Amino acid sequence: MSADRTSSAVETGLTHLAVSLRGVTKTYGNGIMALGPFDLAVRKGEFISLLGPSGCGKSTVLRLIAELSAPSSGIVRVARHEGEVQPGHGIGFVFQEPTLMPWASVRENVRLPLKLGGVPKAEGRARADAALASVGLADFADSFPRELSGGMKMRVSLARALVTDPDILLMDEPFAALDEITRFRLNNDLLALWRALGKTVIFVTHSVFESVYLSQRVVVMTARPGRIRADIRIETVEPRGEGFRTSAAYSDYCRKVSAALAPSYAGQLTL
Numbered sequence: 001m002s003a004d005r006t007s008s009a010v011e012t013g014l015t016h017l018a019v020s021l022r023g024v025t026k027t028y029g030n031g032i033m034a035l036g037p038f039d040l041a042v043r044k045g046e047f048i049s050l051l052g053p054s055g056c057g058k059s060t061v062l063r064l065i066a067e068l069s070a071p072s073s074g075i076v077r078v079a080r081h082e083g084e085v086q087p088g089h090g091i092g093f094v095f096q097e098p099t100l101m102p103w104a105s106v107r108e109n110v111r112l113p114l115k116l117g118g119v120p121k122a123e124g125r126a127r128a129d130a131a132l133a134s135v136g137l138a139d140f141a142d143s144f145p146r147e148l149s150g151g152m153k154m155r156v157s158l159a160r161a162l163v164t165d166p167d168i169l170l171m172d173e174p175f176a177a178l179d180e181i182t183r184f185r186l187n188n189d190l191l192a193l194w195r196a197l198g199k200t201v202i203f204v205t206h207s208v209f210e211s212v213y214l215s216q217r218v219v220v221m222t223a224r225p226g227r228i229r230a231d232i233r234i235e236t237v238e239p240r241g242e243g244f245r246t247s248a249a250y251s252d253y254c255r256k257v258s259a260a261l262a263p264s265y266a267g268q269l270t271l
């Protein structure tokens with residue numbers, strides 16, 4: 001079966017949902033069964049994290065949603081705007097590596113998706129500058145990637161994903177390579193952006209702490225083939241900030257998520 005994608009949210013039956021995966025499996029050409037059966041429903045505007053052991057299929061889930069890969073069985077549905085025709089159009093993807101073009105300015109890196117989409121240059125530059133401003137890099141549009149820190153490069157990557165104004169942001173371990181202070185700052189900035197822009201975010205991470213801090217729901221997966229082991233709602237006073245990181249509720253959620261991730265280690269987690 002192939003992904004089921006039609007041109008409007010009403011037709012896909014996804015009135016309140018941004019993404020729906022039902023009975024989805026994925027077996028790669030080499031015979032590895034990466035996923036499933038896997039079921040997931042993500043509400044519009046929701047921030048969820050996928051957490052699970054290495055190789056359990058987290059990136060595979062993102063690739064299926066972005067239509068970079070087709071399911072072996074089951075149905076993948078993604079809500080679309082009326083009139084949206086190109087696959088992946090309403091989706092922004094951020095990877096662990098910023099993958100910037102070293103020869104191009106920051107502005108031109110961010111403008112790339114618009115350039116590929118045929119948006120006129122002046123409009124593209126204005127939109128790239130606005131996206132850069134939204135991630136705090138208004139003053140770096142004319143810089144080159146080699147002049148930026150790791151955290152700033154990741155901000156550029158985020159701006160490039162946001163520049164097309166996607167409804168859904170897929171983030172595959174975006175902050176894993178950054179030092180902890182930079183990571184915490186980017187966590188807070190991402191939350192502020194999410195609150196301001198109302199995007200649906202599906203965030204892959206290996207970090208229990210990061211998943212609990214960021215998400216409204218943490219979806220814990222089993223080892224390959226990945227299935228859902230636990231779906232844990234994180235409820236706290238919003239907007240959450242640094243106070244949440246040091247709260248008893250945060251520690252309790254981290255323990256709960258760790259217990260779901262690796263039941264045998266749960267008792268050893270000290271915070």
Ligand SMILES: Nc1ncnc2c1ncn2[C@@H]1O[C@H](COP(=O)(O)OP(=O)(O)OP(=O)(O)O)[C@@H](O)[C@H]1O
Nearest residue numbers: 028029030032034053054055056057058059060061
């Ligand atoms: N294109 C591919 N061809 C063959 N096997 C693949 C392909 N992509 C992924 N796999 C395999 O499928 C499994 C799931 O991979 P995936 O990258 O989705 O896991 P993951 O949970 O994101 O892993 P990690 O946490 O290590 O990044 C792994 O065993 C991987 O080796």
